Amino acid sequence: MQHWISNLTRQGVGTVLPNEPMSKYTTWKIGGPADAMVVPENPGQLSRLVRLLHEEQVAWMVVGKGSNMLVSDQGIRGCVIRLGSGLEQIEFDGNEARAGGGASFVRLSIMAGKQGLTGLEFAGGIPGTVGGAVYMNAGAHGSDVSRIFKSADIVLETGELVTYTAEDMKFDYRHSVLHEQRGIVAKAEFMLASGDRLEVAAAMAAYKDRRRKTQPLQQPCAGSVFRNPPGDHSARLIEAAGLKGLRVGGAEVSTLHANFIVNTGQATAEDVLTLMEEIKAAVKGKFGVTLVPEVFFVGER
Numbered sequence: 001m002q003h004w005i006s007n008l009t010r011q012g013v014g015t016v017l018p019n020e021p022m023s024k025y026t027t028w029k030i031g032g033p034a035d036a037m038v039v040p041e042n043p044g045q046l047s048r049l050v051r052l053l054h055e056e057q058v059a060w061m062v063v064g065k066g067s068n069m070l071v072s073d074q075g076i077r078g079c080v081i082r083l084g085s086g087l088e089q090i091e092f093d094g095n096e097a098r099a100g101g102g103a104s105f106v107r108l109s110i111m112a113g114k115q116g117l118t119g120l121e122f123a124g125g126i127p128g129t130v131g132g133a134v135y136m137n138a139g140a141h142g143s144d145v146s147r148i149f150k151s152a153d154i155v156l157e158t159g160e161l162v163t164y165t166a167e168d169m170k171f172d173y174r175h176s177v178l179h180e181q182r183g184i185v186a187k188a189e190f191m192l193a194s195g196d197r198l199e200v201a202a203a204m205a206a207y208k209d210r211r212r213k214t215q216p217l218q219q220p221c222a223g224s225v226f227r228n229p230p231g232d233h234s235a236r237l238i239e240a241a242g243l244k245g246l247r248v249g250g251a252e253v254s255t256l257h258a259n260f261i262v263n264t265g266q267a268t269a270e271d272v273l274t275l276m277e278e279i280k281a282a283v284k285g286k287f288g289v290t291l292v293p294e295v296f297f298v299g300e301r
């Protein structure tokens with residue numbers, strides 16, 4: 001076992017899982033092993049873990065629910081951090097919601113609705129963590145995280161804990177400052193408004209119904225594969241290029257939604273990457289538009 005892995009085991013910074021298959025932690029169900037996954041159970045363990053990795057110069061990354069991530073078949077060299085139960089708590093204080101970075105974003109939205117709070121209805125079908133949603137400025141149905149975000153406690157690469165406001169986060173379409181400055185969202189606060197419980201529930205049910213009809217929720221996928229180009233929809237371009245149903249190995253352009261790639265059973269990361277390249281080439285050739293991936297490819301290739 002590598003020195004740093006046995007060292008982490010001794011340091012009490014959370015559960016250490018050597019050689020952990022990442023396919024268990026991605027919604028595509030794809031990905032080779034991480035050298036080690038570490039699951040800190042509380043903010044203190046998280047800070048100490050990041051500080052130790054920094055001191056030992058071990059490469060690390062954080063995974064939420066792996067719903068926007070393509071992990072290489074060779075897996076990930078270094079440490080993958082996944083937030084444990086003490087970083088999944090959700091609480092409400094008046095119109096404010098506070099959630100650990102590892103909390104389910106869907107669960108947060110459902111609980112907010114039950115409290116009679118409005119603002120998180122859009123999150124009902126986004127199957128990630130609060131940390132992943134803040135990192136991505138996740139959004140749907142005309143809203144996104146930036147509209148309700150108040151602040152976040154973030155552990156920086158050095159282990160230092162900072163509190164970032166909405167301005168600090170530099171939110172944009174599927175973008176936050178964390179794309180340039182590495183850090184882990186340990187906790188986030190959202191400012192909601194008091195609303196009508198029944199109206200919130202009805203809006204969420206309508207969004208859910210629309211998703212069921214337009215997105216392949218029953219097949220392993222990672223949501224939209226490509227960002228939308230300004231003023232257009234990647235799905236429209238991919239469908240118009242005649243690519244629905246196109247397959248490479250076990251990866252297929254969804255026949256329901258053209259910007260989703262589904263794992264039909266045994267897809268590898270290479271299958272998905274090759275299919276993405278074919279889609280990009282066809283759309284560029286036909287419409288002159290360069291599609292930009294929304295999903296992150298991580299690991300060794």
Ligand SMILES: Cc1cc2nc3c(=O)[nH]c(=O)nc-3n(C[C@H](O)[C@H](O)[C@H](O)COP(=O)(O)OP(=O)(O)OC[C@H]3O[C@@H](n4cnc5c(N)ncnc54)[C@H](O)[C@@H]3O)c2cc1C
Nearest residue numbers: 064065066067068101128129131132133138139140185223
């Ligand atoms: C069926 C389906 C529907 C979807 N619909 C939508 C949608 O409508 N709108 C939308 O925006 N997205 C959608 N997505 C994509 C995805 O759910 C979102 O991007 C989500 O916010 C990712 O969260 P995650 O926890 O799974 O992040 P992951 O995929 O685990 O990670 C994504 C990125 O966030 C980083 N990250 C994760 N946790 C943290 C943390 N605590 N601190 C700092 N960085 C972190 C990771 O390092 C990585 O770079 C959909 C996906 C699926 C499968």
Ligand SMILES: NC(=O)C1=CN([C@@H]2O[C@H](COP(=O)(O)OP(=O)(O)OC[C@H]3O[C@@H](n4cnc5c(N)ncnc54)[C@H](OP(=O)(O)O)[C@@H]3O)[C@@H](O)[C@H]2O)C=CC1
Nearest residue numbers: 027106110124125126127128204208216217218219220221
């Ligand atoms: N295709 C894929 O690869 C994946 C798709 N998904 C989809 O994403 C969505 C969220 O997934 P996940 O984060 O894992 O949460 P869950 O599916 O675990 O949802 C947790 C609970 O919330 C309920 N729920 C989910 N969405 C809504 C909503 N919009 N309004 C009200 N209640 C809701 C669920 O009810 P109920 O059981 O009735 O839905 C369930 O009781 C689900 O629709 C799921 O099917 C999730 C992961 C991977």
Ligand SMILES: C=C(O[C@H]1[C@H](O)[C@@H](CO)O[C@H](OP(=O)(O)OP(=O)(O)OC[C@H]2O[C@@H](n3ccc(=O)[nH]c3=O)[C@H](O)[C@@H]2O)[C@@H]1NC(C)=O)C(=O)O
Nearest residue numbers: 140141142214223224226227228233235236239256257258
């Ligand atoms: C799923 C994601 O977010 C989704 C989010 O759920 C939905 C709903 O708000 O709006 C975006 O999709 P989208 O632009 O494809 O929205 P949809 O409403 O599904 O489709 C838009 C339009 O594209 C066209 N369309 C869609 C699907 C398809 O197979 N073919 C097609 O031509 C239709 O004209 C449709 O009206 C987000 N995607 C991006 C890249 O911005 C994600 O980011 O992972």
